[in-house]
Amino acid sequence: MMKKGIILACIFMFLGAGIALAAAPKPASGDPIKFGAVLPLADITGKQASRAMQLAVKEINAAGGVLGRPLVVVIADDEMKGEKGAAAIDKLATVDNVYAFIGGMSSGVHMAQLPVLKKYAKPTVWIGAAASSVIEAPMAEQAWYFHLHPWDYQQVGGYITGFKELAAKNPLIKLQKWFIGYEEGAFGTTGYKGFQTLWPQQGWEVSGASFKSALMGGGEYRAALRQAKDYKPDAYLWLGYDADALPMLEQAKEIGFAPPMLIGAPPGWPADFGKSPLAEGVSLFGMWAPSLKEVSKVSKHFWDAYNKEFNEAPATYFAPLGYTNVYVVANAINKVGSLDQDKVIAALKDTKYDSPVGETLTITASRALKNQGFTKQKILQWKKGVQQVLWPLDFKTAEPAYPFPAWDKR
Amino acid sequence: MQIVSKLRERRYQAILGAIIMAVIILAVKPEVLLEGIQRSSLYAVIALPMALILGIVGIINLAHGDFMMLGSYMAYWFAVKSGLDPLLAMIPAMLAFFLIGILTFYALIKPVLGSQELNQLLLTFGLGLVLEEAANLSFTSAPLKLSVPYVSASLTIGDLTFGTFEFVYVLAAMLVFYIISLFLKKTRIGRAARAVGQNPKGAKLVGIDVNKTYLIIFSLSIAIIGTIGVLFAMRHSVFPVMGAPYTMKSFCLIAMAGIGNITGILWYSALLGVSESIITAIPGAAGWADLVFFALIVGAILIRSYQQRVK
Numbered sequence: 228m229m230k231k232g233i234i235l236a237c238i239f240m241f242l243g244a245g246i247a248l249a250a251a252p253k254p255a256s257g258d259p260i261k262f263g264a265v266l267p268l269a270d271i272t273g274k275q276a277s278r279a280m281q282l283a284v285k286e287i288n289a290a291g292g293v294l295g296r297p298l299v300v301v302i303a304d305d306e307m308k309g310e311k312g313a314a315a316i317d318k319l320a321t322v323d324n325v326y327a328f329i330g331g332m333s334s335g336v337h338m339a340q341l342p343v344l345k346k347y348a349k350p351t352v353w354i355g356a357a358a359s360s361v362i363e364a365p366m367a368e369q370a371w372y373f374h375l376h377p378w379d380y381q382q383v384g385g386y387i388t389g390f391k392e393l394a395a396k397n398p399l400i401k402l403q404k405w406f407i408g409y410e411e412g413a414f415g416t417t418g419y420k421g422f423q424t425l426w427p428q429q430g431w432e433v434s435g436a437s438f439k440s441a442l443m444g445g446g447e448y449r450a451a452l453r454q455a456k457d458y459k460p461d462a463y464l465w466l467g468y469d470a471d472a473l474p475m476l477e478q479a480k481e482i483g484f485a486p487p488m489l490i491g492a493p494p495g496w497p498a499d500f501g502k503s504p505l506a507e508g509v510s511l512f513g514m515w516a517p518s519l520k521e522v523s524k525v526s527k528h529f530w531d532a533y534n535k536e537f538n539e540a541p542a543t544y545f546a547p548l549g550y551t552n553v554y555v556v557a558n559a560i561n562k563v564g565s566l567d568q569d570k571v572i573a574a575l576k577d578t579k580y581d582s583p584v585g586e587t588l589t590i591t592a593s594r595a596l597k598n599q600g601f602t603k604q605k606i607l608q609w610k611k612g613v614q615q616v617l618w619p620l621d622f623k624t625a626e627p628a629y630p631f632p633a634w635d636k637r
Numbered sequence: 638m639q640i641v642s643k644l645r646e647r648r649y650q651a652i653l654g655a656i657i658m659a660v661i662i663l664a665v666k667p668e669v670l671l672e673g674i675q676r677s678s679l680y681a682v683i684a685l686p687m688a689l690i691l692g693i694v695g696i697i698n699l700a701h702g703d704f705m706m707l708g709s710y711m712a713y714w715f716a717v718k719s720g721l722d723p724l725l726a727m728i729p730a731m732l733a734f735f736l737i738g739i740l741t742f743y744a745l746i747k748p749v750l751g752s753q754e755l756n757q758l759l760l761t762f763g764l765g766l767v768l769e770e771a772a773n774l775s776f777t778s779a780p781l782k783l784s785v786p787y788v789s790a791s792l793t794i795g796d797l798t799f800g801t802f803e804f805v806y807v808l809a810a811m812l813v814f815y816i817i818s819l820f821l822k823k824t825r826i827g828r829a830a831r832a833v834g835q836n837p838k839g840a841k842l843v844g845i846d847v848n849k850t851y852l853i854i855f856s857l858s859i860a861i862i863g864t865i866g867v868l869f870a871m872r873h874s875v876f877p878v879m880g881a882p883y884t885m886k887s888f889c890l891i892a893m894a895g896i897g898n899i900t901g902i903l904w905y906s907a908l909l910g911v912s913e914s915i916i917t918a919i920p921g922a923a924g925w926a927d928l929v930f931f932a933l934i935v936g937a938i939l940i941r942s943y944q945q946r947v948k
Contacts, residue, residue, distance in 0.1 A: 444882025
C-alpha cells in the first residue's frame with residue numbers, strides 16, 4: 228500500500244510538473260526580430276523612453292518573445308538633430324535590418340526623417356512629434372505610418388473640454404480671463420496664436436506677453452509677469468521650456484504674482500521640480516502622471532517594474548509611451564502570427580491596448596492621418612511634490628487645489 | 638563755471654544724459670530701472686573677466702561662458718551633496734577654477750599664443766564645445782535648478798514690489814571691477830600685466846616674464862568667471878549650453894567698450910541692460926529686445942570707427 232502511494236504521488240508530481248512546464252511560456256529562441264528606435268538619448272525623455280522600451284522587451288521575451296523569437300530593440304540617438312535622426316533611420320534599415328521603426332520625440336527631428344521613412348516604408352509607430360502642420364499632412368497617405376502622440380490641435384481641444392468640465396464640477400473655478408506668457412521662439416509663438424484663435428471661440432478673453440526662454444539665453448521673466456499681474460487674469464499659462472519652470476515661479480513670487488490658476492505647459496519638467504515648495508498648486512498638461520498607478524493596474528505594473536529594473540522613477544510620459552510603443556508592435560505581430568507587413572499593419576489598425584498612460588489605446592483617424600493613437604492629454608496638478616490627475620475625470624486622482632496657494636502660505 | 642565747462646566734455650554730457658534718463662524711468666516705471674540695473678550688472682560681471690583676458694593675453698576666449706557653466710554645475714553639485722548654502726561654493730570654486738585656468742593655459746593657450754588669431758579663436762571655440770559635450774555626457778541636457786528660498790526675496794515700497802537678490806550681481810560687478818582695477822594699478826604683477834597688454838615685446842625687453850603674466854591673468858579670469866557661475870546658478874537653470882549666449886553678449890560688450898576699457902564695459906552694460914528692460918516692459922515689444930541690443934552695438938562700433946577716422 229505504502230509503495231503504491233509513493234508511486235501514485237510520483238506520477239502526480241511528474242504530471243503536475245509537466246502541466247506546469249507546458250503552461251509556462253517557452254523561452255524565445257531563433258533569430259531575433261528587431262525594432263529600430265530613434266530617441267534623443269541625452270534628454271530625459273529619450274533616456275527614459277529607451278529604458279522603458281528595454282523593460283517591455285524584457286517582459287515580452289520572458290513571456291515567449293515575438294513569434295517565439297527573441298525581440299531586440301536597437302536604439303539610435305538622434306541628438307535632437309534632424310540630420311542625425313534621418314541618418315539613424317538609414318542605419319537601422321540598412322545595417323541593423325530592423326522590421327519596424329519606433330520612438331521619436333521632437334517634431335523638428337521627425338520632419339527630417341519623413342523622406343527616409345518613406346523610402347523604406349516599414350511599419351512605423353511614432354510616439355513623439357505633435358506638430359500637425361509639418362507631420363500630419365505629409366504622412367496622410369502612408370498606411371504603414373502610425374502616430375500615437377496627440378496632435379497639437381487635439382491637445383488644445385482636450386484642454387478646452389477639460390477646463391470646462393472642471394469648472395462645471397467646481398463653480399469656484401473661473402476661466403474668463405487668460406494671460407499667456409510665451410517664449411518668443413516657434414514653440415511659444417505658434418502656441419499663443421492657437422490660444423488667440425481658440426480661446427475667444429469659447430467666450431474667454433486672452434492676452435499675452437513673450438519672454439526669452441533660458442534655453443535661448445534668456446531667463447528674465449519679470450516684465451512678462453508684471454504685464455500678467457496688471458491684467459488680473461483668472462488663469463496664467465506659460466508656454467516655455469523646462470529650464471524656465473522654476474526661475475519663472477521664483478520671479479512670480481518675487482513680484483507677488485499669484486493668479487487663481489497657474490498653468491505651465493513645457494514639453495518636459497525639470498526632474499527636481501516637484502521638490503520645490505513653489506511647485507505646489509501648479510497645473511500642467513501631460514499624458515501620464517505617477518499618481519495614475521492609484522487608479523490604473525497597468526500603470527501600477529509599469530511603475531513598479533520600471534522602478535525595480537532601473538532603480539529610478541519614471542519622470543516623463545515618454546517612459547510609459549516608450550513601453551506602450553514596443554508592446555503595440557509586438558502584440559500586432561503576435562496577433563497575426565507572421566511578419567507579413569500588410570497583415571501586421573491591419574493588426575496595428577485594430578489595436579486595443581490597455582496602456583500605462585491610463586486609456587485603452589485604439590487607432591482612429593485624425594484630421595488628415597488614418598492611424599492616430601491617443602487624442603488628448605490630461606490636466607494635472609503638482610500637489611505635495613506629486614503630479615495628480617485632475618482631468619479626465621475617469622482618471623482623477625485628486626481634487627483641484629483652487630485658487631493657487633499664496634506664496635507665503637506654502 | 639567749472640561745472641559748465643565740464644559739461645562741455647562729452648564724458649560728462651553722457652553721465653548727465655544717463656542721470657536724466659534714470660530719473661525719468663524712475664518716476665514712470667521704477668521697477669524697469671531697478672531690474673535694468675540688475676541685468677546690466679550680470680552682463681558686466683560676466684564680461685569683465687573676458688575683457689581682462691582679451692586686453693592682456695590678447696585671446697578671445699570663446700569658451701568663456703562654458704567656464705561659467707562649469708562653475709554653475711559645481712555650485713549645484715556642492716549644494717546637493719553637502720546640503721550647504723550654494724553661496725559657500727564660491728570659495729572652493731574660486732580655487733578650483735584658478736587651477737583649471739592654470740591647466741587650460743599650459744595645455745591649450747600657451748601653445749597657440751604666437752599663432753594666428755583665427756587659430757586661437759578656433760581653439761577656444763572647440764574648447765567650449767568640448768566642455769558643453771562633457772557636461773552633456775555627465776549631467777544630460779536636462780536643466781537643473783537649485784532651490785534657494787532667498788533668491789525670490791522681495792521688498793515692497795508703496796505700490797512697488799521688486800526682487801532684492803539680483804542686487805548681488807550689482808555688488809559682484811562693483812567688486813570685480815574694483816578688484817581688477819586695483820590689481821592692475823596697485824600691484825606689481827598688475828602693472829606688469831598692463832605693460833604686457835600694451836606691448837608684450839617691450840615688456841619682455843625690460844625683464845617682465847610675459848608667459849607668467851599671461852598665466853596669472855588667464856587663471857585669475859577663469860577663477861572669476863567660475864565663481865560667477867556659482868552666483869548665476871542660484872537664480873538660473875543650469876544646463877550644458879547655458880553659457881554660450883553670455884559669451885556672445887560679453888564679446889559684444891567688449892567690442893562696444895573697446896579692448897582694455899573695463900570702465901566702458903560697466904557703462905555699456907548699463908546702457909544695454911536698461912534698454913532691454915525698457916523694451917521688454919512695453920507690451921508687445923519684448924521680441925525687439927535682441928534687435929535693440931545688437932543695433933546699439935552696431936551703432937556704438939560705427940560711431941567709434943567714425944571718431945577714430947576723424948582723429
